Amino acid sequence: MEELRTIHKKELRDLQARITQKKKSATKKTRKGVNEECEALERQLKEKQDLELSELAGGLPTNNMNGGIVGDEPEEPEETDEPPFPGQPDRIQKSLRSLSPPSLQSIQPERPRKPNRQKARLARRTAEQETLAAQAAEEAANLPDLREQERLTMLKEFEVHGLSEKEVRPDGHCLYSAVADQLAELGIDLEPKLASTTAPNGVEGSRNELPEYSRVRMVTAKFISEHPDDFSPFLEEPLSEYVHKIRDTAEWGGQLELLALARAYGAQINVLQGDGRIVSVGPGEGVSDGKELWLAYYRHSFGLGEHYNSLRKGK
Template identity: 25%
Template sequence: MDDSQSEHSRMMRRHNREKKELQARIQGMKNSVPKSDKKKRKQLLLDVARLEAEMEQRHQQELEKFQEKFPGNSNLDSVTEDLAKMDLENQPPRVSRAQRRRERRATLERERQERAAKAEMEHMASFRREEEEKLATILEAKNLEMKDIPTDGHCMYRAIQDQLVFSVTVESLRCRTAEYMQKHVDDFLPFFSDPETGGAYTRDDFMSYCENIVRSASWGGQLELRALSHVLKTPIEVIQADSPVIIIGEEYNKKPLTLVYLHYACNLGEHYNSVKPLEAGAVGGGAPRLF
């Protein structure tokens, strides 16, 4: 490339850079003027048109001076076209109005979902605090307070384990629960149904359910507690915030094991905690915090 082409290339690159800088400046001007201020928006459009016209005029004058300085150079047009093409290739793809509308709708929907999720979390937190306060009052009357149990799917068995005076593993409690239920199918089968269809469990379905008690971290409920009360020959009482105390295994004359059943303890929903004697000085204190 000779001197004229080299100088022309530098000039065109500068022109392209100045155009980009002007567009960035214009965008900043637009962002600084509220859309509701029609008077300022009108003046803004006039200012933008003036700036663009001034730059266009200046660039045109520089091109004319260059052509006067280097008349008859046939390669300049191709160089100009190449530089213009290069500039376009470096620009981000233009977004259509339809695409912008779709993106705007998607953004609004995402923001709506985020607001709804936040409102739901605040709603659940309110329920959780109210439940904790009610349970604290009920337990205080029994000189008890809540003892946190991990939320790992084994909470009911861990709460039972915590109440026993002898050592036993959660795995053992699960196995003994499943074995008792399998040996007394007729006592439990009528109370089981398919959670998806609502249809009655077959005997094979029930046996598979019992096997899952041993193999998985499946949650336990009142029927598993009934099996455990027979296995341990001990009554089990379940305290709730808004329902009467449930006693399972009343036929056994022992001090009951005490569990607390919570509806809003964690993100997963229902949960069992254990209890412990109320600590000295804790009477009248705030509700115990959960997780």
């Protein structure tokens, strides 16, 4: 009996070491399954040892002679790999197996399972992604609302300069649509000194049948093509291709187009920026008839990005 109890204590210590190792290698997702597996191992070992003690005692109840699974600290000093009574443990084990019914012979401690490295990698990757997402959300929450800031600045400047705003469609033609609205307000012809009647894409027809923004595009393209020395140094492509994009596509307009528009229509174009600054583009020397066009330029307030609206004097 003492020899069997000694064997049982060693089995308990070995099992406790396995359980400790399993729990250390468990991840957040596998912890529940590992705990259930450890409880099953403890229960199987306890049942096995109780049956062995009962068999050795002649079938009498053992009243839990081993007292269940021990804690992290062993009840007795750590034993060496050598059995306490050389030659006895193996003989006793064989004897117990020969006396046990077949159902008892099948009760064996489970072999330690290798940790699933793929699941561990997936768990680590998921944890890293969750951490990065939380950090990104926190950074986004701390960023200023650029759209709101830009809109508030614009409204303040409208009050200062006595302007009201007319929104135009953010479709790539917004600069030309806003200029066309300004020209109509001032009573300026959309096609000053326009020699050609050719519409975009080479279609012949009445210019008045074209959209207003398209007619303004034609004026811009014509002025740039007639003044290549003023614009070619600032281009990264042939002048003909650049003029084609202005006249026949929905290419956005920028600083060069503003300059061409101001000179073609002989008017000063004032562009109110989202930060409160006003950028003025003049018609050139010798032109001072007092015509002014007002545009609002946004960087953050519209989904497609940069955008122009028309501004009118008065409210």
